[in-house]
Amino acid sequence: MEQAEAGAAGSSPVHDQVVPAGSSSSRVIVHLDLDCFYAQVEMISNPELKGKPLGVQQKYLVVTCNYEARKLGVKKLMNVRDAKEKCPQLVLVNGEDLTRYREMSYKVTELLEEFSPIVERLGLDENFVDLTEMVEKRLEQLQSDEPSALTVSGHVYDNQPINLHDILHIRLLIGSQIAAEMREAMYNQLGLTGCAGVASNKLLAKLVSGIFKPNQQTLLLPESSQDLIHSLNHIKEMPGIGYKTTKRLEALGISSVHDLQTFSSKILEKELGISVAQRIQKLSFGEDNSPVTPSGPPQSFSEEDSFKCSSEVEAKNKIEELLASLLNRVCQDGRKPHTIRLIIRRYSSEKHYNRESRQCPIPSHIIQKLGIGNYDVMTPMVDVLMKLFRNMVNVKMPFHLTLLSVCFCNLKALNTAKKGTIDYYLTPSLSTTSRSGKHSFKMKDTHMEDF
DNA sequence: TGGGGTTAT
DNA sequence: ATAACCC
Numbered sequence: 170m171e172q173a174e175a176g177a178a179g180s181s182p183v184h185d186q187v188v189p190a191g192s193s194s195s196r197v198i199v200h201l202d203l204d205c206f207y208a209q210v211e212m213i214s215n216p217e218l219k220g221k222p223l224g225v226q227q228k229y230l231v232v233t234c235n236y237e238a239r240k241l242g243v244k245k246l247m248n249v250r251d252a253k254e255k256c257p258q259l260v261l262v263n264g265e266d267l268t269r270y271r272e273m274s275y276k277v278t279e280l281l282e283e284f285s286p287i288v289e290r291l292g293l294d295e296n297f298v299d300l301t302e303m304v305e306k307r308l309e310q311l312q313s314d315e316p317s318a319l320t321v322s323g324h325v326y327d328n329q330p331i332n333l334h335d336i337l338h339i340r341l342l343i344g345s346q347i348a349a350e351m352r353e354a355m356y357n358q359l360g361l362t363g364c365a366g367v368a369s370n371k372l373l374a375k376l377v378s379g380i381f382k383p384n385q386q387t388l389l390l391p392e393s394s395q396d397l398i399h400s401l402n403h404i405k406e407m408p409g410i411g412y413k414t415t416k417r418l419e420a421l422g423i424s425s426v427h428d429l430q431t432f433s434s435k436i437l438e439k440e441l442g443i444s445v446a447q448r449i450q451k452l453s454f455g456e457d458n459s460p461v462t463p464s465g466p467p468q469s470f471s472e473e474d475s476f477k478c479s480s481e482v483e484a485k486n487k488i489e490e491l492l493a494s495l496l497n498r499v500c501q502d503g504r505k506p507h508t509i510r511l512i513i514r515r516y517s518s519e520k521h522y523n524r525e526s527r528q529c530p531i532p533s534h535i536i537q538k539l540g541i542g543n544y545d546v547m548t549p550m551v552d553v554l555m556k557l558f559r560n561m562v563n564v565k566m567p568f569h570l571t572l573l574s575v576c577f578c579n580l581k582a583l584n585t586a587k588k589g590t591i592d593y594y595l596t597p598s599l600s601t602t603s604r605s606g607k608h609s610f611k612m613k614d615t616h617m618e619d620f
Numbered sequence: 621t622g623g624g625g626t627t628a629t
Numbered sequence: 630a631t632a633a634c635c636c
Binding site: 206290291292293294295408409410411412413414445510522524525526527528 | 630631632633634635636
C-alpha cells in the first residue's frame with residue numbers, strides 16, 4: 170500500500186549497517202487486535218446480520234458492536250436503553266455465553282503459532298507475537314535484488330521515512346510484512362479482520378496497533394516512539410497503568426505522560442513501591458522489556474453469572490448450572506483441575522470492586538472421574554462448593570449477592586507421574602502401553618493419590 | 621458496567 | 630485470599 174523501494178542493487182543495504190549487527194538485542198514485536206471481535210463472530214454465525222448495525226448484549230449492556238452501529242453513535246459498554254435511543258434500528262444478540270468466542274479466539278492464536286510459537290494472548294481478541302527470530306531468518310534468506318523485497322506493508326506512524334541503511338528499520342519493515350501475512354491468513358482461513366501494530370516492544374506495538382482502525386496495520390520506527398507516547402492525553406491510557414494507579418498518580422499531581430517522565434523517581438518509589446514505580450516510569454518513556462510470554466493452554470476455567478441471589482436454594486441452582494458448563498469445558502481440555510474456587514459478589518451500595526472467594530483442593534476421588542462421565546462428579550462437587558459457600562455466607566442471616574462464579578484451576582496434565590517415582594510404575598498409561606491420544610486413558614480404579 | 625482472564629503479594 | 634492489571 171505505501172512507500173519504500175529497495176536501494177541500489179550493487180551494495181545491499183541489508184549488509185550496510187548503521188547499527189552493529191547481532192549485538193543489538195532489539196526485538197520485533199507485533200500486536201494483533203481483532204476488530205469488534207464478538208460482533209464479527211456473530212456475523213459469521215449469522216450472515217444476515219452483516220450490513221446491519223449490530224450490538225452484542227450481556228445483561229443490560231452492549232459490550233461491543235460492529236462499525237455500522239458505531240457510525241450511528243453506539244459505544245462499547247453502553248447501556249442498552251441509551252444504545253436503543255441513539256440507534257433504534259440496532260440489532261442485539263445475546264453474548265453472555267462465551268463458548269463460540271472462546272473457540273474462535275483459540276483458532277486465531279493457533280494460526281499465529283504456526284508463524285512463531287511465541288504467542289501471548291491478552292483477553293480473547295488480542296495477541297502478541299515475538300517476530301525477532303522470524304525476521305532474522307528472512308534477513309539471512311534475503312538476496313536483495315528484487316525490489317519488492319524491502320517494501321513496508323501498511324502504514325508507518327507519522328509517515329516517518331524508512332532508512333534502508335538502518336538495520337533496525339529493515340527488521341521492523343520485515344516485521345510489517347509478516348504482520349500483513351498474519352492478517353491475510355486470519356481473513357482467508359477464519360474470515361476475521363483485525364489491526365496490527367509492529368514495534369520494538371509490547372507497549373509500543375500495542376499503542377501503535379490502534380492508530381489506523383478497522384482492519385489496518387501500522388509500523389512504528391524508533392525515532393517516532395516519543396511522539397507516540399506523548400500523543401496519549403492522559404496516563405490512564407498507558408497499558409499497565411490501571412484504575413488504582415491512575416488515582417494514586419493523580420493524587421501526586423501526575424496526569425500526563427510528561428508529568429510521569431519528569432517526576433522524582435525516589436518519591437514515586439516511596440509512594441507506589443519500587444516495583445510498580447520503576448516499571449511505570451519506564452513505560453512513560455516507551456520502554457518495556459517484558460517478554461512475549463507464550464500463553465499455552467489456559468491456567469484456569471471459570472463461569473460466572475451476575476444475578477440477584479438471596480437464598481441458599483438459588484445459589485445451589487446457579488452453582489449447578491455453572492458447574493455443568495465447566496465440566497464440559499474441562500472434559501474437552503483433557504487436563505484435570507486440582508483446585509476449585511467459589512467467588513461471590515455481595516450487594517453493597519458503595520465499594521467499587523468487591524468480590525470474595527474460597528478455594529479448596531478437589532478431592533482425589535473426584536478428580537479421577539473427571540475425564541469420562543461427568544455425571545457422578547456433579548453431586549459431590551456441588552457438595553464441596555456449597556461448603557465453600559456456607560463458609561463465606563452465613564445462610565442463617567439474610568444476604569444479598571449479585572454474582573456467583575465457579576473456577577477450576579491448578580490444572581495438571583492428566584497425571585504428573587515422573588520417571589523413577591513410584592507413581593510412574595503404578596500408572597498403566599506411562600510405564601507400559603502407548604501414551605498417544607488424550608482419549609486412550611482408562612485407569613479406572615487406580616488411586617494414585619493414596620500414596 | 622459483563623464475563624471472562626493473568627500475575628504479584 | 631486478595632489486589633492489581635488486561636480485554
